[in-house]
Amino acid sequence: MAQEPVRVLVTGAAGQIGYALVPMIARGVLLGPNQPVILHMLDIPPAAESLNGVKMELVDAAFPLLKGVVATTDVVEACTGVNIAIMVGGFPRKEGMERKDVMSKNVSIYKAQASALEKHAAANCKVLVVANPANTNALILKEFAPSIPERNISCLTRLDHNRALGQISERLNVQVSEVKNVIIWGNHSSTQYPDVNHATVKLSSGEEKSVRELVADDAWLNGEFISTVQQRGAAIIKARKLSSALSAASAACDHIRDWVLGTPEGTWVSMGVYSDGSYNVPAGLIYSFPVTCRDGEWSIVQGLSIDEFSRKKLDLTAEELTEEKALAYSCLS
Numbered sequence: 001m002a003q004e005p006v007r008v009l010v011t012g013a014a015g016q017i018g019y020a021l022v023p024m025i026a027r028g029v030l031l032g033p034n035q036p037v038i039l040h041m042l043d044i045p046p047a048a049e050s051l052n053g054v055k056m057e058l059v060d061a062a063f064p065l066l067k068g069v070v071a072t073t074d075v076v077e078a079c080t081g082v083n084i085a086i087m088v089g090g091f092p093r094k095e096g097m098e099r100k101d102v103m104s105k106n107v108s109i110y111k112a113q114a115s116a117l118e119k120h121a122a123a124n125c126k127v128l129v130v131a132n133p134a135n136t137n138a139l140i141l142k143e144f145a146p147s148i149p150e151r152n153i154s155c156l157t158r159l160d161h162n163r164a165l166g167q168i169s170e171r172l173n174v175q176v177s178e179v180k181n182v183i184i185w186g187n188h189s190s191t192q193y194p195d196v197n198h199a200t201v202k203l204s205s206g207e208e209k210s211v212r213e214l215v216a217d218d219a220w221l222n223g224e225f226i227s228t229v230q231q232r233g234a235a236i237i238k239a240r241k242l243s244s245a246l247s248a249a250s251a252a253c254d255h256i257r258d259w260v261l262g263t264p265e266g267t268w269v270s271m272g273v274y275s276d277g278s279y280n281v282p283a284g285l286i287y288s289f290p291v292t293c294r295d296g297e298w299s300i301v302q303g304l305s306i307d308e309f310s311r312k313k314l315d316l317t318a319e320e321l322t323e324e325k326a327l328a329y330s331c332l333s
Ligand code: NAD
Pocket: 011, 012, 013, 014, 015, 016, 017, 018, 042, 043, 044, 047, 088, 089, 090, 091, 092, 109, 129, 130, 131, 132, 133, 134, 156, 157, 159, 160, 188, 243, 244, 245, 248
């Protein structure tokens, strides 16, 4: 029997990430090669013409899985009936703007879009926030959409997770697909903690070895590796004069695909999710944890040992998120 199409919302669809993301969704990268999709694309009126151009290109690409396209500047039309919402739209930082000004613009957008999703999305809609500040935008969305289960609201730290895998793969000269179980803890910001203490590599002999043992250079793993992953977004902006787009779009697909279809046995991924106090991370923050997914639900991996070095880093990024939360609320009051 033919599968019913899944409705996927992409906000900010006329932007850079949107332009990389919508063809991936239409090709089956998000939900697999047999799942038809209907794309809902939202942007703001100044981008309406450009958004329509993206719609024209989607038609021209004749994607077999793409069963329809809604391109709109109306948030209610965009949110109606969606099963998955990928929130990329946001206000970029401009010259002369303070952090608080950017935060203020974005949390207002996420408060408004929370209400539209709550009222008009399909029951059990899964939400991924990509736009920065991703964790705090997701938290605001959660707080202002109280009828959406908190388990359904997440933010993107899979890009940081993939960046960590990439750095280890380059350093050890092994295929990236053979590296697993790195962790991104905390905020999608430069305080995030990329942790390799539980990461492993599958060698060509089939044997699995720990990354720490193979790298055999704690100074690099506790220093340059961490700062390279933390600063990778800034390095991309410096090189491209634009922020990461293809890697962000690809990571967004990885995040949703694993959430919906499940993580491979013995492998975890990083997702920004609502903290329940695991690992003594304050409850009530959207914080990146190691998770496994099954039957469309994520669970935080429990029982990992946290040494003193890691503890400080988990706490530092939690402190930043607590401050961001307070700042976001002060912007809304
Ligand atoms: P962009 O400026 O190219 O695109 C953003 C789009 O959002 C624009 O088309 C804009 O018109 C639209 N927009 C603005 N306000 C909107 C609203 N209220 N509703 C709907 N659309 C709206 O930016 P981009 O490069 O695509 O990046 C998008 C966001 O993703 C930025 O906040 C960026 O910092 C963030 N980002 C996050 C990650 C991550 O890993 N979490 C990685 C890369 C980028």
